[in-house]
Amino acid sequence: MALITAVNIYKDYQTEDVIVHALQGLDFEIDPASFVSFVGPSGSGKTTLLNLIGCLDKPSTGKLTVAGFDVAPLSRKESAAFRGKNLGFIFQDFNMIPVLTVYENIEYPLIMVQNIEPSERRERIVKMLDAVGMADQRNKYPQQISGGQKQRVAIARALVTNPVLVLADEPTANLDSQTAYTVIGLMKKMRDELGTTFIFSTHDTKIVGEAEVIYRLVDGELAGKEVKGGSAHA
Amino acid sequence: MRNLFKIAIRNLIRYKRRTLLTASLITIGVVFVLVFVSISGSFKAMITGQITDSMMGHLQLHRKGYVASIDNLPLNLNMKQAAYQKIAQILRSNKHVETFSPRLKFGGMFSNFTETTNIRLNGIDPEAEFKTAPLFPSRIMEGKPTLARGEILIPALLAKGMKVKPGDPVVVVATNADGSVNGKQFIVSGILESATGPGGRDGYVHIEDAAEVLRMTETEVSEVAVRLKDFSQLAAVVRQLKGTVMEEVNKQGQPMFEVHSWEDLSPFFNIARMIDVMTFFIRIMLIAIVIISIMNVMIMAVYERIREIGTIAAIGTLPGKIRSMFIIEGFCMGVVGAIIGVLIGILIIGIVNLIGISFDFGQQKGLLLTAKLSFFDLLFVPVIVIVVAVAASLQPAIKASKMEPIEALRHV
Numbered sequence: 342m343a344l345i346t347a348v349n350i351y352k353d354y355q356t357e358d359v360i361v362h363a364l365q366g367l368d369f370e371i372d373p374a375s376f377v378s379f380v381g382p383s384g385s386g387k388t389t390l391l392n393l394i395g396c397l398d399k400p401s402t403g404k405l406t407v408a409g410f411d412v413a414p415l416s417r418k419e420s421a422a423f424r425g426k427n428l429g430f431i432f433q434d435f436n437m438i439p440v441l442t443v444y445e446n447i448e449y450p451l452i453m454v455q456n457i458e459p460s461e462r463r464e465r466i467v468k469m470l471d472a473v474g475m476a477d478q479r480n481k482y483p484q485q486i487s488g489g490q491k492q493r494v495a496i497a498r499a500l501v502t503n504p505v506l507v508l509a510d511e512p513t514a515n516l517d518s519q520t521a522y523t524v525i526g527l528m529k530k531m532r533d534e535l536g537t538t539f540i541f542s543t544h545d546t547k548i549v550g551e552a553e554v555i556y557r558l559v560d561g562e563l564a565g566k567e568v569k570g571g572s573a574h575a
Numbered sequence: 576m577r578n579l580f581k582i583a584i585r586n587l588i589r590y591k592r593r594t595l596l597t598a599s600l601i602t603i604g605v606v607f608v609l610v611f612v613s614i615s616g617s618f619k620a621m622i623t624g625q626i627t628d629s630m631m632g633h634l635q636l637h638r639k640g641y642v643a644s645i646d647n648l649p650l651n652l653n654m655k656q657a658a659y660q661k662i663a664q665i666l667r668s669n670k671h672v673e674t675f676s677p678r679l680k681f682g683g684m685f686s687n688f689t690e691t692t693n694i695r696l697n698g699i700d701p702e703a704e705f706k707t708a709p710l711f712p713s714r715i716m717e718g719k720p721t722l723a724r725g726e727i728l729i730p731a732l733l734a735k736g737m738k739v740k741p742g743d744p745v746v747v748v749a750t751n752a753d754g755s756v757n758g759k760q761f762i763v764s765g766i767l768e769s770a771t772g773p774g775g776r777d778g779y780v781h782i783e784d785a786a787e788v789l790r791m792t793e794t795e796v797s798e799v800a801v802r803l804k805d806f807s808q809l810a811a812v813v814r815q816l817k818g819t820v821m822e823e824v825n826k827q828g829q830p831m832f833e834v835h836s837w838e839d840l841s842p843f844f845n846i847a848r849m850i851d852v853m854t855f856f857i858r859i860m861l862i863a864i865v866i867i868s869i870m871n872v873m874i875m876a877v878y879e880r881i882r883e884i885g886t887i888a889a890i891g892t893l894p895g896k897i898r899s900m901f902i903i904e905g906f907c908m909g910v911v912g913a914i915i916g917v918l919i920g921i922l923i924i925g926i927v928n929l930i931g932i933s934f935d936f937g938q939q940k941g942l943l944l945t946a947k948l949s950f951f952d953l954l955f956v957p958v959i960v961i962v963v964a965v966a967a968s969l970q971p972a973i974k975a976s977k978m979e980p981i982e983a984l985r986h987v
Contacts (some may be wrong), residue, residue: 397889397981418893425891432984436886440585452578454891498890 342409343370344506344538345394350403352389352561363389364400365561371554373505374536376529378552380543385558387542388510394540395428395508396420408505425454429499429537431509431528435491437483444470444479447497455502469497472534473527489520493527500531509541513548525551579896583903586876593875597868598912601960604864605916606923608956611857613924613946615850618934621942623847627837629710630770632676632800634813634836636662636820641797642835648682648695650752653795658823658831662799665819671812673804676700676707679785680797683749685729685778687737694733695777696747698785698794707802717741718765726764728779734766741765747780751790759788809836861956862963865912869905869967877901877971884975885983894976901972902965909964913957924948 352364364386371377379387392398393405396412397420405412408427415423424430437446447466451457457465470476473493478486486494492512499507509528513521525541525548532539541552549555555567587594627633637645641652654662659677666675679698684691701722705711712720715728718741722728727745739745741763748758761780769776786794803812813836820832838844877884884897924946932944 392981395889397984421888421891421893423891424889425893428891430886430889432886434882436882436984438582438883438887440582440589449887450890453887453896454893502891 343406344373344375344408345369345371345540346404346406348404350390350393350405351401352386352393352398353401363561364393367403367561367563369556369563369566371538371540373538374532375538376532376551376553377538377540377556378543378549378554379540379556379558380546380549381558381564382544384560386561387544387558389561390558391508391510391540391542394506395430396424425450425502427505429502429504429507431492431495431499431507431512431541433511433514435483435488435495435515437491437494439483442480442482443475443486443494446483446494447501450498450502465501466497469501472500472531473497487520488516489523492516492520492524496524496527496531500535500537503535504537506538506540509539511543512541513543513545518547521545521548522551579899579903580907583900583907586880587904587907590876593872594908597872598908598915600868601865601909601912601964602916602919604861605913605956605960606920608857608861609917609920609948609952610923610927610946612854612952612956613920613948614927614944615854616949616952617944617946619847619850620947621944622843623837625710625770625942626841626843627708627802627806629708629714631837631841632707633803633806633809634801634816634834635840636666636799636801636816637797637833637835639830639833642833642840648680648797650681650789650795653679653752653797654799654832655795656793659796659799661823662796662820662832665816666799666801669812669816669819671803671805671808671815673802674703674706675799675801676703677782677796678704678798678800679782679789679795680777681749681785681789683747683788685733685737686746686748687739687743688746690737692733692737694729694747696727696749696785697777697779698782699779700782704779704800707800709802714768714770715765716768718763720765722764722779722781724781724784725760725762726781727761728765728767729763730767730776730778731769732776733778734763739763747788749788753790755790757788757790759784858956858959862959865909865960865963866967869908869964870970872908873901873905873968873971876904877975880975881978881983881986884978885980885986888978888980889984898972898976901975902968905964905968905972906961909961912964913960916960917953917957921948921953 347367347369350364350367354361354363367390379390381387393400394407396407396415399413410423412423438449441449444466447469448462451462451465470479473496475490475493475497478490483491513524516524528539529551531537543549553569556563557565638652638654638658641649644652666672677700682693682695685694716731727747729739734740743763744760745763746758746760748756750756782794803809813834816834820834821830823831825831888897927946934942934944
């Protein structure tokens, strides 16, 4: 059974004078434990689509099912609860909480969102810190570590809640190419170890190659699907 | 909850200068209010104590209509002995009344044999009077702190003007109720310090001497001064006594007596009320300071952390928790400002008492102010500050919790 099912998804934005058709009739399915990338130029609808999948926004029409839930009818509070339980986020700008240490940033969703017991919390964080190679930096504050290290922490924070799906919007956009490869490699490794589905958006053609399933978006439409080891057009 | 506090405190520390400035503003406000409340409250209590304990008593009973004509000291509105006995009976049976003192007030001429002037006199039972107004003896500046038959206590200004000193003979002449005139020689037993308020410049003689001067066959009473066991019960006792004495009616069915607290009789009560009004407005100012400073800081905090709010909302933090986070920041600033303010306030009040501030009030010179803070104020002021700090954080906190994560994340 697919983890995500999108049926005829449209998303329109009303600006001052015109209606912007950000997504136009998308249909796709994403399987559990897959490593998927949405690629396309700026304005193609990548971020809009990730926001819909991440329950941060609602489609104008169409049906979107994530982890078995039709997410469109969820209220604001229900969406927040759904995200906290099922999803992990990795942001382009890392979005660390500056007043918390590396350890505390990873701990944050466990305390504030999932209310996990201290002993289990400690165990999970230590495991994540080791997995992303940040154990020795645990007491540093975000402003004391590099961009690549921040993104590692962001990966750990996204995964520590055991989500079924991690969404990463342009996760390598603010990193040099070497670090970008390392970060994508780490995401893949985590997928292999934990079985978590990763979806990321990018316009970096080199990074795209790391994905196992690639969806190409052009002007809000699905222009093609490429599966490693074969190609299929949408 | 502990973690919400941890994040709130770290966010406050993150903007050290701003937090320090806001907390200092609250601290200064709290200090100012506490010191003002303490000094003005102590001044009020002290003057009230001076007025009630050296002269007026806590409350007074008169025959109906006496107070309206009190400046004339009308002899025809005195209580007869039978009426006074009724009052005495009522007062004796009241558990809140500690003691009471009958007074026979009259106006007369005062002569030192070379000069004559007018004088207002109170005939008193010294034993009862000294119990009802325990500070009365302390007003006797010269002479002996007693009053025997044939002796008179005269106010300082009169003694000075008439060049009279303790031990001198003087004559008091008064018009009686029937219109005839009578005189009696007295020996000055002491000079009385003037006190602020009605009766503050009166002379005193023994009540039996007063009755003799006025040629009364039985001693009449103009007023009965009452001292309560607990001053804080004043309003309740006045209410209670009013109810009781209203039952005493004359032949026409009209009430025979009237009851007045010191507040009804002393003009200082208006000053006391003014002090209360000023204290009230000072408190309002403190509330305004806290609201404006906390709200300003919290609005800025929310604006500066929009992306952070977007991040925590995106990863699933419920709106209630986001709201709490900002409210706790306001709460912490209120608590820190209030606690430091209370500590500094107590220190300043201690210093004020150590230095010893003295002041003059009317003719009373060198009154030493003892600033005190009630437990109520010590608790009320910081609690109000904290409650207002939380209230001031509400609007920015609600705004933060209602932010759409997608828009907050887009914020630059």
